Every structure is written in C-alpha cells, then in structure tokens.
Amino acid sequence: MNETLLRAENLVKHFHTRGGVVRAVDGVDVSIARGETLGLVGESGCGKSTLGRLLIQLLQADDGVLFFDGQEISRGALKSFRKRAQIVFQDPFRSLNPRRTVGDAVGEPLLIHGLANRQTVRSEVANLLKEVGLDEAAMDRYPHEFSGGQRQRVGIARALAVRPDLIVLDEPVAALDVSVQAQIVRLLMDLQKQRGLSYLFISHNLGVVRHIASRVAVMYLGKIVELSPVAELYAAPRHPYTRALIEAVPEPDPARTLLIELSGDAPDPINVPPGCRFHPRCRLARQVADADATQSKVALASGGTIPLVCRDDEPALRETPGETGASHLAACHFAERVLPPHHDTIARDAV
Ligand SMILES: Nc1ncnc2c1ncn2[C@@H]1O[C@H](COP(=O)(O)OP(=O)(O)OP(=O)(O)O)[C@@H](O)[C@H]1O
Ligand code: SF4
Ligand SMILES: [Mg+2]
Structure with missing residues (x-):
C-alpha cells in the first residue's frame, strides 16, 4: 500500500x-x-x-x-x-x-x-x-x-x-x-x-x-502557485494571489460564491506574461519596489514599478517557512514578505 x-x-x-x-x-x-x-x-x-x-x-x-x-x-x-x-x-x-x-x-x-x-x-x-x-x-x-x-x-x-x-x-x-x-x-x-x-x-x-x-x-494561468495545508493557507498565505483570493471572500458568509476583485487585466491563457505570470496584477511586487527603491535593494524594471526579477524570472514552486512544519509551497520571489490577509503593509524586514 x-x-x-x-x-x-x-x-x-x-x-x-x-x-x-x-x-x-x-x-x-x-x-x-x-x-x-x-x-x-x-x-x-x-x-x-x-x-x-x-x-x-x-x-x-x-x-x-x-x-x-x-x-x-x-x-x-x-x-x-x-x-x-x-x-x-x-x-x-x-x-x-x-x-x-x-x-x-x-x-x-x-x-x-x-x-x-x-x-x-x-x-x-x-x-x-x-x-x-x-x-x-x-x-x-x-x-x-x-x-x-x-x-x-x-x-x-x-x-x-x-x-x-x-x-x-x-x-x-x-x-x-x-x-x-x-x-x-x-x-x-x-x-x-x-x-x-x-x-x-x-x-x-x-x-x-x-x-x-x-x-x-x-x-493561476495553468500553474500551481501555492500548495499548503488548509489552515495554514488561509491564515498565512505565501503567494500574493492566494492572499487576494482570501481577501475577496465576503466574510462572515463563506458559503457565498467568491467574487475576485483583483486589479489589472483578467488573465489570458493565450498571452501568458513573461517572468512571474502574476506580475501585471501583483500589488506586492509594486510594494516591494516602492519599499526598496530608495535603498536600491531590488533592481527595478523600466518605469520603476516592479522588481526586474518578477518580470524576467519565472519563480519556481518552492518550500517556504511554514507555521506547522508541514510542506508549504509557493511560487513567489518574495513569498516571505506576504503578510496575513487583511493587513495592509508588507513585512519590510522579513528578508
Ligand atoms: N477543449 C478545449 N479547447 C480549447 N480550449 C479549451 C478546451 N478546454 C478548455 N479550454 C481552455 O483552457 C483554459 C482552461 O480551462 P478550464 O476549463 O480547465 O478552466 P477552469 O479553471 O476549470 O475554469 P472554470 O472555473 O470556468 O470552470 C480556458 O481558457 C479554456 O477556455
Ligand atoms: S514573484 Fe513578484 S510578481 Fe510574482 S507574485 Fe511574487 S512578488 Fe508578485
Ligand atoms: Mg472548470
């Protein structure tokens, strides 16, 4: 067996x-x-x-x-x-x-x-x-x-x-x-x-x-971007997309159909963006850029709105620090900076 x-x-x-x-x-x-x-x-x-x-x-x-x-x-x-x-x-x-x-x-x-x-x-x-x-x-x-x-x-x-x-x-x-x-x-x-x-x-x-x-x-667009035990996924998601999905669930009535209110264009599986396929809609990418620009901690794409790494390198699904010790996988270069749902800011000193 x-x-x-x-x-x-x-x-x-x-x-x-x-x-x-x-x-x-x-x-x-x-x-x-x-x-x-x-x-x-x-x-x-x-x-x-x-x-x-x-x-x-x-x-x-x-x-x-x-x-x-x-x-x-x-x-x-x-x-x-x-x-x-x-x-x-x-x-x-x-x-x-x-x-x-x-x-x-x-x-x-x-x-x-x-x-x-x-x-x-x-x-x-x-x-x-x-x-x-x-x-x-x-x-x-x-x-x-x-x-x-x-x-x-x-x-x-x-x-x-x-x-x-x-x-x-x-x-x-x-x-x-x-x-x-x-x-x-x-x-x-x-x-x-x-x-x-x-x-x-x-x-x-x-x-x-x-x-x-x-x-x-x-x-997200043909790929698994996060995979985790259920309680941990809801309490401490490690992918900005998961976090946005959770925040879009109208609490306290979890039985209602999910309405996803994500910014940016709806994803198109014919024209998949390069690098991280979520980057055109990612709030965290923009926040990381803003937070780190002054300290030159991340290289920014032209226009200075998102980190280059998000636009150029497809993030692998990797182990992230979980809370229970069970495997918690996420495909985000900045997974460690994702805060629990319903917190506004990013964890600036988490990396
Ligand atoms: N037989 C097919 N021929 C062409 N395109 C297809 C076919 N089946 C699915 N697709 C396309 O593949 C993509 C994924 O479709 P799929 O039905 O797997 O999505 P889904 O996540 O189940 O969506 P939903 O939540 O609406 O059920 C969509 O863009 C869909 O239009
Ligand atoms: S890799 Fe960059 S664009 Fe993709 S989810 Fe993480 S922060 Fe957002
Ligand atoms: Mg379906």
Missing part, C-alpha cells in the same frame, strides 16, 4: 485554437494521498477542470507522467485505471441521459466493469442509492423528476458504482442552493470516511474548500 495514491509530474496540456495556443495546464506537479481531500481553487479559466481531467485520464496530456499507487499509468492499463478514478461534474443533469432511468445510469458502470450481472444489478443499484440517501424507488424514475441535489446524489452513486479510490469532484455543489450544498458536502465527507476515498475537490468557493479539504492547491 502506497500513502501517495496519485502523483503527477510536469503535466502539460495546450489547446491549439484559432486565437492561438491556450496554455491550460502548463507544467504541474501534484500528488494526492490515500484518503485525503485536495482542494483546487483559482479563477475561471485557470485550468482546474483541465487538470482534473488529465489526472483521471479523461484527457491525454501533451507531456508529463502520472503514477497511480506507485505505478506509472500506461496506455495498456487505462481500463483498470478508469475503474479506480471517477469524476462528478457540476451539473449531473448534463452527464445523465434524460431518456434512461436512474437505475440504468447507475447500473451501467457495474455491468461494463463486470461488477454485477443482469440478475444482481438491481439490488446493487438499490444499495448504492441507499448509500447516497435516495429511496430505491428512484431506480425507475428519470433524471428530470429529481431536484438538483437529488440529481447530484445520483451522479455520486454512479461514480461510486465501480468502487473507485479517487473521485475528481468538479464544482460538485456550485449549482445548488446553499442549504443543499451543505448536505451534499456532508454526504461526500461521510462517504470518504466509510470508503477511504481520495478526492480532488475543485471549487471557486474558498469557504466550501476550507471545510472539506486537508490541503489546497491554488492555480
């Missing part, structure tokens, strides 16, 4: 479109441990869903390697891997065929993977429906007869059918009412405990991620 269930090294996925090359996932290293929930957050279009699909091989990467349970996933082993890694989408209605009963939708993977036969499939489906809190009578009904929350339960039952080790949850509660969101999150947490599941939980909602994840990865 391997503690690390899934490990990705240097995953890359570029889409060639009329407008240019979209660098959706641009060199990602990440791992998910057995039984853990890794949260994945970031603005719309930063590559979260693409990364989720790459990790379970719904999409083929252009580059990079994936290891599952210590073994590299080869093309030949794809069918057995598919059984062990599943996905639940934001809108289960779209992934459920409207003309097929719920029983057929949940039973199909059981039959495909030889986990049930025509005689046993109904009782297996009834058990799965019960496990996700639905009555077995749901079996003979159609998706449109259910509420959003119930449909998401069906989507979860379908994913559970093949007894996976890992489920990618791609914004699984984003389309639901707040009270229903809480019920689905609780269900997912209970199922995880009972079945020892690992989750990749993708969300815009930092409040929900905070509740369910043990570690969180923050994505």
Whole structure:
C-alpha cells in the first residue's frame, strides 16, 4: 500500500485554437494521498477542470507522467485505471441521459466493469442509492423528476458504482442552493470516511474548500502557485494571489460564491506574461519596489514599478517557512514578505 495514491509530474496540456495556443495546464506537479481531500481553487479559466481531467485520464496530456499507487499509468492499463478514478461534474443533469432511468445510469458502470450481472444489478443499484440517501424507488424514475441535489446524489452513486479510490469532484455543489450544498458536502465527507476515498475537490468557493479539504492547491494561468495545508493557507498565505483570493471572500458568509476583485487585466491563457505570470496584477511586487527603491535593494524594471526579477524570472514552486512544519509551497520571489490577509503593509524586514 502506497500513502501517495496519485502523483503527477510536469503535466502539460495546450489547446491549439484559432486565437492561438491556450496554455491550460502548463507544467504541474501534484500528488494526492490515500484518503485525503485536495482542494483546487483559482479563477475561471485557470485550468482546474483541465487538470482534473488529465489526472483521471479523461484527457491525454501533451507531456508529463502520472503514477497511480506507485505505478506509472500506461496506455495498456487505462481500463483498470478508469475503474479506480471517477469524476462528478457540476451539473449531473448534463452527464445523465434524460431518456434512461436512474437505475440504468447507475447500473451501467457495474455491468461494463463486470461488477454485477443482469440478475444482481438491481439490488446493487438499490444499495448504492441507499448509500447516497435516495429511496430505491428512484431506480425507475428519470433524471428530470429529481431536484438538483437529488440529481447530484445520483451522479455520486454512479461514480461510486465501480468502487473507485479517487473521485475528481468538479464544482460538485456550485449549482445548488446553499442549504443543499451543505448536505451534499456532508454526504461526500461521510462517504470518504466509510470508503477511504481520495478526492480532488475543485471549487471557486474558498469557504466550501476550507471545510472539506486537508490541503489546497491554488492555480493561476495553468500553474500551481501555492500548495499548503488548509489552515495554514488561509491564515498565512505565501503567494500574493492566494492572499487576494482570501481577501475577496465576503466574510462572515463563506458559503457565498467568491467574487475576485483583483486589479489589472483578467488573465489570458493565450498571452501568458513573461517572468512571474502574476506580475501585471501583483500589488506586492509594486510594494516591494516602492519599499526598496530608495535603498536600491531590488533592481527595478523600466518605469520603476516592479522588481526586474518578477518580470524576467519565472519563480519556481518552492518550500517556504511554514507555521506547522508541514510542506508549504509557493511560487513567489518574495513569498516571505506576504503578510496575513487583511493587513495592509508588507513585512519590510522579513528578508
Ligand atoms: N477543449 C478545449 N479547447 C480549447 N480550449 C479549451 C478546451 N478546454 C478548455 N479550454 C481552455 O483552457 C483554459 C482552461 O480551462 P478550464 O476549463 O480547465 O478552466 P477552469 O479553471 O476549470 O475554469 P472554470 O472555473 O470556468 O470552470 C480556458 O481558457 C479554456 O477556455
Ligand atoms: S514573484 Fe513578484 S510578481 Fe510574482 S507574485 Fe511574487 S512578488 Fe508578485
Ligand atoms: Mg472548470
């Protein structure tokens, strides 16, 4: 048994479109441990869903390697891997065929993977429906007869059918009412405990991620820019982008959808800025420049607004001084100067 269930090294996925090359996932290293929930957050279009699909091989990467349970996933082993890694989408209605009963939708993977036969499939489906809190009578009904929350339960039952080790949850509660969101999150947490599941939980909602994840990865323009245990990420982020995301969450109602109020142009995955890809929007870079200009401590880009190093050198994802001793990675040249959220100034003597 391997503690690390899934490990990705240097995953890359570029889409060639009329407008240019979209660098959706641009060199990602990440791992998910057995039984853990890794949260994945970031603005719309930063590559979260693409990364989720790459990790379970719904999409083929252009580059990079994936290891599952210590073994590299080869093309030949794809069918057995598919059984062990599943996905639940934001809108289960779209992934459920409207003309097929719920029983057929949940039973199909059981039959495909030889986990049930025509005689046993109904009782297996009834058990799965019960496990996700639905009555077995749901079996003979159609998706449109259910509420959003119930449909998401069906989507979860379908994913559970093949007894996976890992489920990618791609914004699984984003389309639901707040009270229903809480019920689905609780269900997912209970199922995880009972079945020892690992989750990749993708969300815009930092409040929900905070509740369910043990570690969180923050994505920006195709890259992970911070990866940390959850409590530490919220209390002491080490990347200015993460800090801005946290400050944009309207407290004290963490269930509200995140509104990101970041300055500068919205990121464009076709025209990724050189150096640190966050530099055109980075307040810390400007503050560092201001604070250090008089003492000539950092070389500034022409115009004197940001440090040259931010514009020219792409920062690597590196260990930063964490508070708990657990690994806390951030991709920022000035990570040590990032102050906790809701503090105005930078730590001038921290470096
Ligand atoms: N099949 C595709 N063809 C071309 N471009 C794509 C394709 N899939 C995704 N993209 C682009 O890749 C980038 C990343 O998309 P992705 O869906 O992974 O982002 P996301 O973080 O999940 O966004 P959201 O929060 O809106 O779901 C976007 O610019 C998107 O337009
Ligand atoms: S490397 Fe520079 S531009 Fe990038 S996040 Fe850090 S301070 Fe900002
Ligand atoms: Mg998405």
